[in-house]
Amino acid sequence: MSLSRPDPQPLGDFQPSDRWSTQVNSIFYGMLGPEIHKHFQTYVSQDHRLAHAVAENYFEQARKRPGETLFVQEWGVGNGNLAACFLSRLQELDSEGRVYPRTHYILCDYSLEILKGVRANARLQTHAGRYSTVLVPAEKLECFRPQSTFLAVSNEIWDDQATKVLLKQGDSLFEEYLQPKLDPAQVPIEFAEFIKLFNDENLEELKKLPPFLAAVVWEHDFQRVDVDDWPFGEIIKNHIAEAAEGIPIPVNLGAYQTLERALTLLDPDGAGYTGFDYGMFSLTELNTPSRPYFNLYGGQYTFMVNFDLLQRVGKSIGFSGTAKQPQHDYVAKSLGQRAISVLELVQAHPKVSEMAPWDVDLLMLQTLQALNGTYKSPYKNPFQYPALPGTPKKQRKQIKKLVESLSPYGVPDTVAYVSESEIFSGGKQLSRLGYREKDLRKALNGPPPPIAFSCINFC
Numbered sequence: 170m171s172l173s174r175p176d177p178q179p180l181g182d183f184q185p186s187d188r189w190s191t192q193v194n195s196i197f198y199g200m201l202g203p204e205i206h207k208h209f210q211t212y213v214s215q216d217h218r219l220a221h222a223v224a225e226n227y228f229e230q231a232r233k234r235p236g237e238t239l240f241v242q243e244w245g246v247g248n249g250n251l252a253a254c255f256l257s258r259l260q261e262l263d264s265e266g267r268v269y270p271r272t273h274y275i276l277c278d279y280s281l282e283i284l285k286g287v288r289a290n291a292r293l294q295t296h297a298g299r300y301s302t303v304l305v306p307a308e309k310l311e312c313f314r315p316q317s318t319f320l321a322v323s324n325e326i327w328d329d330q331a332t333k334v335l336l337k338q339g340d341s342l343f344e345e346y347l348q349p350k351l352d353p354a355q356v357p358i359e360f361a362e363f364i365k366l367f368n369d370e371n372l373e374e375l376k377k378l379p380p381f382l383a384a385v386v387w388e389h390d391f392q393r394v395d396v397d398d399w400p401f402g403e404i405i406k407n408h409i410a411e412a413a414e415g416i417p418i419p420v421n422l423g424a425y426q427t428l429e430r431a432l433t434l435l436d437p438d439g440a441g442y443t444g445f446d447y448g449m450f451s452l453t454e455l456n457t458p459s460r461p462y463f464n465l466y467g468g469q470y471t472f473m474v475n476f477d478l479l480q481r482v483g484k485s486i487g488f489s490g491t492a493k494q495p496q497h498d499y500v501a502k503s504l505g506q507r508a509i510s511v512l513e514l515v516q517a518h519p520k521v522s523e524m525a526p527w528d529v530d531l532l533m534l535q536t537l538q539a540l541n542g543t544y545k546s547p548y549k550n551p552f553q554y555p556a557l558p559g560t561p562k563k564q565r566k567q568i569k570k571l572v573e574s575l576s577p578y579g580v581p582d583t584v585a586y587v588s589e590s591e592i593f594s595g596g597k598q599l600s601r602l603g604y605r606e607k608d609l610r611k612a613l614n615g616p617p618p619p620i621a622f623s624c625i626n627f628c
Contacts, residue, residue, distance in 0.1 A: 177350035177386045178360065180367055187331035187422060189347045190463075190470040192370065194329045197382055197469040198280040199372040211325050212445070212496070212510070212622065213251040215550055215582035219324070219496070220254035222503035223443065227320050228259055230440045231268045238271050239319040242434070244307035244427065245326030246276040246283060249290035254548070256296040274299060279306040292548065308426040310434055319439040321431050327446045327479070330423025332472035334462065335405070336391055337414050344394035345417065347470075350386045355379075382468020401425060401482050408478045413456040419448070419463075419475045425482045428627060432487055441488075441628025445496055448474030450623045457619040476623050488627040496622035500586050507613050508586045511536060515583075517612035520603055526557055527564040532602065533583060534571040539598035541579035543591045550581035589613055 181189075212219045231239050243252055252274050263269040274296075278284050284302045287293065293300065305312060307326055334345035353360040356378055366374045396402045405420055412418050424444075431442040449455040455477060463472050476493060483491045501508050515521060515533050524532065534554060552575045556565045580587060592599070592609055599609065 175352040175354070177352050180349045180351055180364055180385075183346040183348045183388070183390055185333060186345045186347050186472075187333050189349055190472065191329075191331050191423070192368075193349065193382070193385070193468065193470050195279075196367070196370055196372065196375060197467070198283060198329075199370070200376050200382075201282070201467075210582055210584040211247060212584055212586070213254075213324050214248060214584065215250060216585035217250075217254040217258070217546065217548055217581075218500050218503065218508070218586040219445065220251045221258040222500050223251075223322055224255045224258035225262065225503055226443075227255075227440055228262045228268055231272065231319065234319070234438075236267075236271060238273055239268070239439075240273050240275060240317055241320045241322070242275045242277055242310075242313075242318050244277050244310075244321065244323040245329070246278045246287050246302075247324065249276065249287035249293045251322070251324055252276055252287075252300060253290055253292035253296065256299055257292070257547075260296075269299070272299065273301070276300060276302045277305050277307065277310065278302075279304065308423055308430060310430045313434055315433050316436050318434045319436050321435060321442040322444070323427070323442075324445045325447065327421050327424035327427070327444060327474045328448065328464075328471040329469075330421060330427065332424075333399075333420045333422055334472070335394070335396070335409055335418045335420055336416070337409055337412055337418070339414070342394055342396060342409065343391040346390045346392055348388040348390075350388060351381065351384060355381045355384045385468055387465075387470070401485065404481050404485055405478070408481060411452055413458070416456060416458065416460075417462045418455065418478075419472045421472065421474055421479060424474065424479055425486075428479075428483050428488070429486055431627060435628075439628075441490070441626050443624060443626045445622065445624045446474040446476075447622050448476055448620060450476050450493070450495065450617065450621060452477050454617075454619045454621075460619040473620055474623075476625065480625060483625070483627045490628045491625060492628075493623065493625045495617055496624050497586075497617075499624050504586075504588050507589045509592075509612055510584055511540065511580055511587055512583050514587065514592065514604075514609070514612050517608045518602075518604055519608055527560040527568070530554070530557065530560070530568055531564060531571070534568060534575070535602050536599065536604075537575060537580050537583075538571065539595045539602065540587055540591055541576050542598060543594040544580050544587060546578045546581055548581070549577045551577045552579070552581070554583075 256274060260269045276287055281304055284304060287302060336343045356363045396405050435442060480491045480493055497508060515536055521529060552572055554572045556568045
């Protein structure tokens with residue numbers, strides 16, 4: 170018996186990378202809504218420490234302002250946890266009631282499904298009257314008054330916004346083009362009909378189909394280009410002149426549009442715009458050979474952020490201050506000590522590379538159990554950790570038992586920050602799992618990888 174092989178067919182012509190990636194991401198968020206968190210987690214999906222650090226910085230600046238209403242805007246709102254933890258920490262800090270009662274938090278997103286999920290967030294609902302939601306893309310915020318926003322914040326939106334990719338060869342620049350393809354067998358309707366629904370971004374009809382985005386295959390090509398007529402073309406050329414040859418360089422045009430809108434919306438005496446994302450911190454990381462420049466999550470196509478070029482563009486459009494730092498350092502300042510994610514800690518285990526995937530899952534849960542001896546969250550988060558497909562029955566039972574034993578006030582997520590003291594206070598338990606002290610110190614003190622989480626404040 171012969172088995173039919175996948176035969177992916179084009180969903181359209183080759184187009185510049187920003188054209189196709191933004192369309193696919195729009196479909197991804199529009200169809201899945203809150204379900205996106207089954208495909209990936211961010212540092213604010215369940216954890217509170219990044220949100221608390223933002224709230225502490227905001228409070229220190231807001232308390233110096235007179236008694237008018239102060240507006241905070243979040244662009245790209247995830248599941249609402251960042252807003253909820255921000256407001257809870259602000260309320261806790263504001264013992265005299267001078268800042269929290271006059272703070273209004275506006276959650277902005279272009280996906281109605283995402284906003285529906287946010288409105289159902291029970292933790293956020295405890296701050297009724299202190300927040301509102303608005304359906305609007307981050308690049309198109311004309312509905313708000315100029316200079317009306319005291320603080321703007323975003324987490325992992327720049328990587329989803331329109332991004333072009335350039336590659337330098339000698340004196341020539343080449344732009345990346347993409348073409349999405351799909352095996353017609355993945356959809357239960359005529360393929361021509363599906364192509365029309367896909368290109369029209371007909372979310373209501375696409376939602377009725379079995380999941381298909383993860384099956385999209387991407388073809389890549391590079392075509393020679395002149396960037397003189399691009400936005401910030403001269404800045405881009407100067408930046409590319411310092412880049413290594415033959416390495417794809419992301420040019421996050423959508424993020425630059427967001428910066429332009431931020432400059433208009435921000436109170437010149439406010440706290441500015443703080444953005445968190447994943448990418449190359451400086452030219453050193455940008456020029457690292459073989460580093461990735463895009464990711465796929467369940468069909469979502471996201472580009473890494475070129476922080477060096479982003480900072481240059483921010484200065485060129487009029488921001489007087491652009492402070493850039495690793496995201497871990499931003500959180501560490503709030504905690505008063507170094508911090509890493511649990512995932513990074515597990516990756517430092519000397520045997521992790523030799524383990525089967527389900528044994529890595531067991532190690533992760535055992536590590537969480539050890540850390541929970543000293544880690545105490547101010548929020549209740551029942552821990553969820555489904556076993557991977559293909560996990561043997563024995564390990565599946567072990568995983569289920571460990572998940573049920575974890576405290577709801579323990580480390581809330583594998584993508585959550587734990588501090589140096591929490592790690593070493595659980596040193597004996599971690600040692601029993603095979604961690605050596607040098608592994609723990611290397612995880613805390615090692616240099617950041619070429620692709621890492623960073624943040625910039627524009628003011």
